[in-house]
Structure formats: C-alpha cells, structure tokens
Amino acid sequence: MIIMTRFELKKIFSKPVNKIVLILLVVSLCVVSHFAIGSVGYVDENGERSTGIAAASALREAKNKWAGSITDDVLQKVLEENALINNSEEYLSTDVIEKNKAYSKKQGFSDIREMINRAFGGFQEYNYYRADSVTPEEINSFYSRRTANLIEWLNSDEQESRYSEQEKQFLIAQYEKLETPFYYDDVDGWEALLEYAPTITMLVVLITGFLVSGIFSDEIQLKADSVFFSARFGRNKAIAAKIKAGFIVVTLIYWIMILLYSGIVLAVLGIGGADQAIQIGFANWKSFYNITYLQDYLLTVWGGYLGNLFILFLSMLVSAKTRSKALAVTIPFILLFLPSFLSGISVLSEILGLLPDQLLQVCTAIKTFNLYQIGTKIVGSVPIIFAMYCILFCVVLPVLYQVYRKTE
Amino acid sequence: MKLVLDNLTKEFGGFVAVDHINLTMTNGVYGLLGVNGAGKTTLMRMLCTLLNPTGGGIYYDGKDIFQMAGEYRNLLGYLPQDFGFYPEFSVKDYLLYIAAIKGIRPVAARKRAKDLIVRVGLTEAADKKLKKLSGGMKRRVGIAQAMLNNPQILILDEPTAGLDPNERIRFRNLISELSEERFVLLSTHIVSDIEYIANEILMMKDGAIVNEGTLDEIISTMPEKVWNCIVPQQSVSAMTKKYKISNMKSENQGVDLRIISAEKPCETAVCVHPSLEDVFLYYFGEKVGDHNDTL
Numbered sequence: 001m002i003i004m005t006r007f008e009l010k011k012i013f014s015k016p017v018n019k020i021v022l023i024l025l026v027v028s029l030c031v032v033s034h035f036a037i038g039s040v041g042y043v044d045e046n047g048e049r050s051t052g053i054a055a056a057s058a059l060r061e062a063k064n065k066w067a068g069s070i071t072d073d074v075l076q077k078v079l080e081e082n083a084l085i086n087n088s089e090e091y092l093s094t095d096v097i098e099k100n101k102a103y104s105k106k107q108g109f110s111d112i113r114e115m116i117n118r119a120f121g122g123f124q125e126y127n128y129y130r131a132d133s134v135t136p137e138e139i140n141s142f143y144s145r146r147t148a149n150l151i152e153w154l155n156s157d158e159q160e161s162r163y164s165e166q167e168k169q170f171l172i173a174q175y176e177k178l179e180t181p182f183y184y185d186d187v188d189g190w191e192a193l194l195e196y197a198p199t200i201t202m203l204v205v206l207i208t209g210f211l212v213s214g215i216f217s218d219e220i221q222l223k224a225d226s227v228f229f230s231a232r233f234g235r236n237k238a239i240a241a242k243i244k245a246g247f248i249v250v251t252l253i254y255w256i257m258i259l260l261y262s263g264i265v266l267a268v269l270g271i272g273g274a275d276q277a278i279q280i281g282f283a284n285w286k287s288f289y290n291i292t293y294l295q296d297y298l299l300t301v302w303g304g305y306l307g308n309l310f311i312l313f314l315s316m317l318v319s320a321k322t323r324s325k326a327l328a329v330t331i332p333f334i335l336l337f338l339p340s341f342l343s344g345i346s347v348l349s350e351i352l353g354l355l356p357d358q359l360l361q362v363c364t365a366i367k368t369f370n371l372y373q374i375g376t377k378i379v380g381s382v383p384i385i386f387a388m389y390c391i392l393f394c395v396v397l398p399v400l401y402q403v404y405r406k407t408e
Numbered sequence: 409m410k411l412v413l414d415n416l417t418k419e420f421g422g423f424v425a426v427d428h429i430n431l432t433m434t435n436g437v438y439g440l441l442g443v444n445g446a447g448k449t450t451l452m453r454m455l456c457t458l459l460n461p462t463g464g465g466i467y468y469d470g471k472d473i474f475q476m477a478g479e480y481r482n483l484l485g486y487l488p489q490d491f492g493f494y495p496e497f498s499v500k501d502y503l504l505y506i507a508a509i510k511g512i513r514p515v516a517a518r519k520r521a522k523d524l525i526v527r528v529g530l531t532e533a534a535d536k537k538l539k540k541l542s543g544g545m546k547r548r549v550g551i552a553q554a555m556l557n558n559p560q561i562l563i564l565d566e567p568t569a570g571l572d573p574n575e576r577i578r579f580r581n582l583i584s585e586l587s588e589e590r591f592v593l594l595s596t597h598i599v600s601d602i603e604y605i606a607n608e609i610l611m612m613k614d615g616a617i618v619n620e621g622t623l624d625e626i627i628s629t630m631p632e633k634v635w636n637c638i639v640p641q642q643s644v645s646a647m648t649k650k651y652k653i654s655n656m657k658s659e660n661q662g663v664d665l666r667i668i669s670a671e672k673p674c675e676t677a678v679c680v681h682p683s684l685e686d687v688f689l690y691y692f693g694e695k696v697g698d699h700n701d702t703l
Contacts, residue, residue, distance in 0.1 A: 003514060007505040014496035223492025227553060230456040230486040231509040232478045238509040408459050 008245030021210045028203040033264045036196040040188045047100030056269045062108035063186040070182045075139045078109045118285040119145040123153035143180045167371045170378040174288040187273030190293040193265045198361035200261045201304035213328035216320035254308045289366040300363040307359030310393045320404040353381040417463030425450040427615035437587045439606030440595040443692045447615040448595040456486045485559030489566040491550040495539035506553040524552040544575035562592045603684045632670045634686045637677035638662045654689045
C-alpha cells in the first residue's frame, strides 16, 4: 500500500503542469503574505507611513503603552488624549502630512478609540469621528452600550421578524456572557493574519484542485485503466492508495501553506494578544462568538482544512464518476464563487451560511448573525458547519471508493 | 486450468457485442480472429473482469471469475489494444508500480522487473521516460507488465498492431516464448501472426464464435477451393465482381489472381493449398462490388 501510494504521489508531482501549479502556490503565498504584512502600517512623527518588521515593531511599542484592562479610567484617558491631539495644530491643519503627524500620536490608542466609535455608533453604523464627541459621562456606559445596540437592532423593524424570541435571547445572552472589562493588547499580527487567511485558504483549495482532480480520471484519460483494473489490487487497495495519495496531497499542501503563511505574518507583525477576546478588534466588535484570537485562528485553520478536504474530495468524486478532469477542476470554483453570486438574496442567507465556502472563512463566518435551531438549542453556523462537513467528508470517502471500484 | 465461457453475452443499449458464446479453453495459445467490431475486445475485456457480462458467465476451474475478483486477477496478465501508460514514469518505475498493484512484494518485483526488462530487450531504455519510447518499445513494456505476475492467463489484444515488420516478428517470437504452460488468448486481425503462433484459432463475427479449431481444422472447414490463375488486365474487373479475390499481383503477362471459389474460375486456374488468410477472407471478406464498391 505504501509503495502504491508513493507511485500515486509520483504520478501527481511528475506532471509538468503540476510543477507549474506548485510554483503558483509559492507565488500565492508570497503575494498574500505581502498584503497581510502591508496591511499593518506605522506612521512616524513626521507623518510618513511605513510597513514591514520595523514599522510593526514601532507600532507594537506604541500600542503596548496602552496594554491592560480597559477600565473606565483607561477610557477616560483615551478621550482626554484624543481631545488633546484634536486640539493640536497638526490635527487642525488642512495639510495631509500635518494630519498624519497628529494621527501618529493616536496610533497607540487607536484600537481603543475604534471600540468607542463602535460602542457609541449605531449597531449597523460606523462613524470614525464618533469618539471625538463622546463625553466623559457617557464613557461609563461603554460596555453596556454594546448590548444595548444589539437589543435596539434586534427590535428594529427590519430585524423584528428575522429572529425568534429565543434567538434574540440567545444573542443577548452571548453578548452579556462576554467578560468585561476587556483586556487590551496589540493584536495587529492576529488581525492581519485572520484578515487574509480566507484568501490563502481559498487559493490553496483552487490551486490544489488542479493537482488532485486528475488522480482518478487520468487513468481513464491516459487509457491506463485497463491494466490498472485488471491487476490484483486494481479494484481495492490500489483505489485506497489513490484516496490516500489525495489525502496526503491535500493535507500536506494545506498545512505547509497555512503554517508558512502564519509563520511569516506572525514573525513580522508579532504574536501578542493571542489570549484576548476577538471583540477588541475592529471587525469583530459585534461577534457573538466569545472566543480569543488564538481560538479564532485555530477555528479558521481547522475549518480551512476541513473545507479543503471536503471540497477537494468532492472534486475527486466528480473526477471518478465523470472521468473528466476538466469538470472536476471546476467544482472548487463553483463551490467558492456561487455563494458570492447568491449572497445578495437575503432569504438565502441561512442556507448560504452552511455552504462549504464558509469553512474556508470561519473568521468571517463568526462575524455573521446566522442562527439555527437544533431541537431546543440555538447555535451559530460555525459549530454546525464543522459537524456537518465532518460527516459529509466521511460519507464522500466510501462513495468515492465504491464509484471508482465499479468503473467499467 | 480450464476457462469456461457459458452463454456469455454483452449488450450495450440493445447492441449485442458478444452473443451467447459457449467455449472451453485450456492451456495453449488461442488466436482470436475477426474483423474490426466483431466483439473481440469486448470479449477480452470481460475475460479481464473489466466489463460485466449482461448474460451468462465466465468460470475459472468452475469458479465465477467475477466472484473470484482479486484471486482471479492474480492469475491474469493483460495487454490492452490501447495500451495506456504514465508518460512521466520511467520503464522501471512503471513496471514497479504495476508490480505493486499486482500485489508482488517489492524485492520480488524489482527482480522480476529487471528480468523482464532484459527479456523484452529494454535494458538500455530502463530509465527512459515512457513518453520517449518508440511504439514498438512501448508494446514491449506492455508485454512486460502483463508478464510481471507470471500469469497463468495471458490476454493480448492486438499486440502487434502498428509495429513495423521487424518489431512484429520480434514480438511474435517473444509471445511464443512466453506462451509455454499458460493460457494465452491473442486477438489480432493480422492473420499471419495467428498462423505462426496459435495452437487454436477462434473466428469471431458479429459477437459470436463462428469457427474454432487448429489451423488445419479451420482450413478444412472452408467448403470452397483456392485457385491461382493469370488473367489479362481487362478481365480483372469482371473477376473481382464474380469471385472473392484473396490476392492480386501484376505480372508481365497479365495479373496473377488468387481466387476463392467452389468452381474453377478459368481454364488456366490451378488449385492451391488454402492459407488462413484465404479462410479469413472467405468468412469475413466481401466480394468487390457486393455493395457497389468500385475499388
């Protein structure tokens, strides 16, 4: 079996076209890592923006001054600092460089300032300048505003019928369960990592699709099937070896890519803040999943892995059934891009929330408000898609084996 | 070793490719003769368990080969008509891979592959990629893979098709060498190949075995005689319309015709010993003009 699997892997990696595919993967990794690292910039006292290791380090240093529990006192201090800078000459200047100089002084507490914007803006609104008008009296209601905004939104005319009373109570309870005060730490590394993680995961699934979609159909395309199926193990162990080879390729490529990507981004931008609640990040403020950045990362990478396995094995199943590599290659594209086309149809949002593309972007899925009722329990889409696609993947494997076994 | 085909039938959406064949085969070389589309490949693919019959069965020493599955395939070597391979594999790698899926242990596989590479004359090409080999060399790799498990049943579908005369003779001799103490079924429409190496000949037409026996038995079944005569050029057209012509050769004094006919076709005709090619033509050939042909 090991020898058969080794030869199956050799079949895949000896093809010239697949060597190009591997180069594409490396290029994708470099490009996506570059964008992720470039998304974190530091503006120095001269108003110049820079990115890279030194910039990330300088920004981290500025932000670390604000590390600690975000108590009312800290919030007050942020408002004071913010007001002080807002009254400075640089800030009031119309010159962009001068404005940048003013911003450079806000960088250290900019994340906390954004939280204030989020808390005191509406649930579905965002106003960058909202923090500038928050009064010291108001700031004491910082944490309660988060839940209040949710309740207001849930009771709005548009959302009134979308959620049942039980679902509304579930969301409110989730919000109230979130431990406060938040602990602030620089999480730029994790933020950037998670922002581009779906991109790298999707590129991996699309590109790996070219590698694995021929595992089954190539025997027929190359007319090597007669010798293959007339061999002693042609209808059992040799098929299992193909499945094993597919599993190895998907697993190795995914983990090499995702770990290299994570390593590069975190090495440059820093690993601080892994234990902090995701809600301290700008994009996750509203999430009802009470998890840390590390948990978010683990869910994202394991979700990506499960999604890769499911989509690519489905692609292999299509390859085995239709004997067409071309058709099999399109499966990842269809599964990834079709939901994007349908996303505008609001009635489909619950169904779209359960499609396999969601596994490739768990860090995005945790920001959505798709709820499902299982018996008497209300759950978000993330645990459902994990359970559902684990089961479906386990179903695809024997089906793939049987379909190919019965090839005539 | 006994292979029994019991009322074996294969239909493809109403088209009967193999039509109720009953046959018993033991050790020896069987030559399967028939025109294109006679059902030879379908029959062979069923013998290799690549196709399931729609009726009847195939039994190896009394056991259904489809029930035997891997146990039966362990006894089988098959060289398909369209021998496909993995272009990026070297000869050695290819044979080792096929040995693995044939269940041969690695040490034995390496030894067997090495022996076969020598035997089929590919020593110098052992490390060459398959895509770089000539047609004849690829066929030799094909026979080597079929022989890897030292099969008791060797099925060769058009093994000499597309080979030049040298390669064909070489290949034919190789098959003869390999055919000892095993059952070999060889399909071809190159009649001379069968004539040289087959002990038993099976003639297949429209999915059925229409004739079977040794070369002499097959020849003796032909009710008509074979004649040689030289006719003037202007008579050739009339003769081809009237008789089955198995050969035609221009000579100085006219055209030398080999005619299959129950009656003497012309005064100067001489009766000659029929060949398998004549029999093939008698059973499968058509007289020129049967379908308004002008050739």
